[in-house]
Amino acid sequence: MIDLKQLRENPDRFRKGAKAKKIEVDIDALLALDSRKRALMAEQESKRAEQNKISKEIGPQIGKLKGSLKKASDTERPGVEAEIKTLEEKPSRLKTEIQGLDQQIAEIDPRLNELLLKVPLPPDPDVPAGESEADNVELRTWNPDWFDPKKSFRENKGFDPKSHIDLIRDLKLVDFERAVKIAGARHYVFTGDGMRLQQAVLRFAFDFVTNEHGFTPMSVPVIVREECMVGTGFFPTGRDQAYHIAETARGAGHDLFLTGTGEVGLMGLHADEILDADQLPLQYATVSTCFRREAGAAGKDTAGLYRVHQFDKVEQVVICKADEAESRAWHQKMIGIVEELMQKLELPYRLLQCCTADLGPKNADMIDIEGWMPSRGEVDADGISQGAYGETHSASRLYDYQCRRLNLRYRGENGKTVFCHSLNNTVAATPRILIPILEMYQNEDGSVTVPEVLRAYMGGRESIG
RNA sequence: GGUGGGGUGGCGGAGCGGUUGAACGCGCCGGUCUUGAAAACCGGUAUACCCUUCGGGGUAUCGCGGGUUCGAAUCCCGCCCCCACCGCCA
Known part of the structure; x- marks a missing residue:
């Protein structure tokens, strides 16, 4: 496998390499998938970061509230339940968004991988060029x-x-x-x-x-x-x-x-x-x-x-x-x-x-x-x-x-x-x-x-x- | 093929679903002490990716994949691997 970073930095080297080896591979499609995936990952990661932050802040609160729910009287219960619901709302939304991004990435990944595995190592410059x-x-x-x-x-x-x-x-x-x-x-x-x-x-x-x-x-x-x-x-x-x-x-x-x-x-x-x-x-x-x-x-x-x-x-x-x-x-x-x-x-x-x-x-x-x-x-x-x-x-x-x-x-x-x-x-x-x-x-x-x-x-x- | 047990950091070994990337021990690296070494003590010890004003910030990873959940090393499912005993066998 070639280094994806190098491919990003110098795609021409790999285009030429594949051509010299007479191997067909769609480098442009690969680059497009790669940048799409990275954008999705960046978005997903920032959402996850937010989710983790919230989780640390309100997680223990939810735990406590859920515990108190068991002991709560019938009159207290609706209030506590509403409080839990409010706390859960944002992380719940983040979760859905993250799952959506996950799906998109999962769709790209196999295609990206397949292409990446096909990119040949470019021949060394001192290898003579040839047709057959x-x-x-x-x-x-x-x-x-x-x-x-x-x-x-x-x-x-x-x-x-x-x-x-x-x-x-x-x-x-x-x-x-x-x-x-x-x-x-x-x-x-x-x-x-x-x-x-x-x-x-x-x-x-x-x-x-x-x-x-x-x-x-x-x-x-x-x-x-x-x-x-x-x-x-x-x-x-x-x-x-x-x-x-x-x-x-x-x-x-x-x-x-x-x-x-x-x-x-x-x-x-x-x-x-x-x-x-x-x-x-x-x-x-x-x-x-x-x-x-x-x-x-x-x-x-x-x-x-x-x-x-x-x-x-x-x-x-x-x-x-x-x-x-x-x-x-x-x-x-x-x-x-x-x-x-x-x-x-x-x-x-x-x-x-x-x-x-x-x-x-x-x-x-x-x-x-x-x-x-x-x-x-x-x-x-x-x-x-x-x-x-x-x-x-x-x-x-x-x-x-x-x-x-x-x-x-x-x-x-x-x-x-x-x-x-x-x-x-x-x-x-x-x-x-x-x-x-x-x-x-x-x-x-x-x-x-x-x-x-x-x-x-x-x-x-x-x-x- | 059958039955049972198990996979956590370099190794050993913890881990009521919520500051656990993960206690503790060993190993390793650096330091203090010492004439030197050992011992003791102190500190540090994973990988990958992304972003960066290059100070740092973020995400993922507890066999692998999926699921439940606001939140999973911890619960559920599938797979892989290892160990033990039985059966078969070069």
């Missing part, structure tokens, strides 16, 4: 000495590559048919070495970020309340991407939602808390199953392991002080962790600076890390894919957008409470990361070499198949 993801900017690339994506796979390795889809079929690593029988399209079942490899990658990534980079290992619920989805900024805009467990239909008090990333649980941990400044920064890592409906992606990446409804992800999150320089430094560090991981896996990758149009509502800046996937990209005359980068990681910098929604604060130096900054980045997500691993490490005989850093997690195995 085609305008994202490549920052740098890295390759192991044994592979250069500028040359063909054959030139690099001496044979034409199989796609991961062929590899997992031939090596019996995944059973798609039965997965679809059980759960429908975009599902998969890892079998045998496929499952071993998947678990190896997750465990390697988790150990790497926790043991070597000091992130605290955590588990998280993946079934959460709506507040948690709103608080982390995935709702209302991404509502149709989340699986919805309609428990209210069974008479329960609230529904639940399946999370699309461990970030939701990790960020939700400290919602509504005021942390001590010396507790910060919080560095958390979790491994969790992630669920995504992939609404709007029908027909896109339907084959293979690239786009699926359920996957597993090691996620890193940092909650730090509200300091831009510190926030930026963490962003770099978190990206560095992923680069180090990719280098340990010896997978070619590039860093992609996302342009304004590719940013979601909640981030000020986002860097994608893309792994080289030989099976993607253009297909040549011989039916051989040229390879292309595919997104494997995404590192977001959010300022206080998320913590403001989550009401996650710390006590600053002067004792004031301040909303924290937050950042998040993938460490490794399977099965997607398995695509470059399988395709890059495949051998001419159809086997796949196990990357060296994963062997310890595969019982020392050096190859599959």
Whole structure:
């Protein structure tokens, strides 16, 4: 959530920000509702102040009179009753007026809130402007000495590559048919070495970020309340991407939602808390199953392991002080962790600076890390894919957008409470990361070499198949 | 799933429907005393929003929402959460 005060002071900044992100939101309607609400509140508050004042003055009198009414004789009673009525007249009128204002505010509030939640965080000035993801900017690339994506796979390795889809079929690593029988399209079942490899990658990534980079290992619920989805900024805009467990239909008090990333649980941990400044920064890592409906992606990446409804992800999150320089430094560090991981896996990758149009509502800046996937990209005359980068990681910098929604604060130096900054980045997500691993490490005989850093997690195995 | 108990400030714990934003204790911060520390004593210790002539003023908040009332932490209803026991169970 953005700061409503800032919106009032500088609405243009937010209009431009939304425009740059290609997000529609009616800022003028929001401002109008806000000023209307504030006028109503001011009126209501002054009436309440008057009511409180009167209440203190005449309240005890009414109490006494009502007490004396019980003992009063029939002749005294009408006089006392009239006196009470007179005393009650003004506060009673105020009460009606306050209730009227209450109704008006209650009508405005949900509309105001809905709009406010939709206002995106403006992109940082140094984020390149763009119209679509085609305008994202490549920052740098890295390759192991044994592979250069500028040359063909054959030139690099001496044979034409199989796609991961062929590899997992031939090596019996995944059973798609039965997965679809059980759960429908975009599902998969890892079998045998496929499952071993998947678990190896997750465990390697988790150990790497926790043991070597000091992130605290955590588990998280993946079934959460709506507040948690709103608080982390995935709702209302991404509502149709989340699986919805309609428990209210069974008479329960609230529904639940399946999370699309461990970030939701990790960020939700400290919602509504005021942390001590010396507790910060919080560095958390979790491994969790992630669920995504992939609404709007029908027909896109339907084959293979690239786009699926359920996957597993090691996620890193940092909650730090509200300091831009510190926030930026963490962003770099978190990206560095992923680069180090990719280098340990010896997978070619590039860093992609996302342009304004590719940013979601909640981030000020986002860097994608893309792994080289030989099976993607253009297909040549011989039916051989040229390879292309595919997104494997995404590192977001959010300022206080998320913590403001989550009401996650710390006590600053002067004792004031301040909303924290937050950042998040993938460490490794399977099965997607398995695509470059399988395709890059495949051998001419159809086997796949196990990357060296994963062997310890595969019982020392050096190859599959 | 059943039955019962409970949610009050950083924590513990009071609170006949009317100066209760909330006694008291602990903790924390500042001060006095002390060579220093402890003890003792004194003072201060919530959050959010609105207005401001920047001195301050106002409103809301006792799990959350609604209701009764001139007035609700206190009464009524719904929800959420926690605890205990029983049943079921990975």
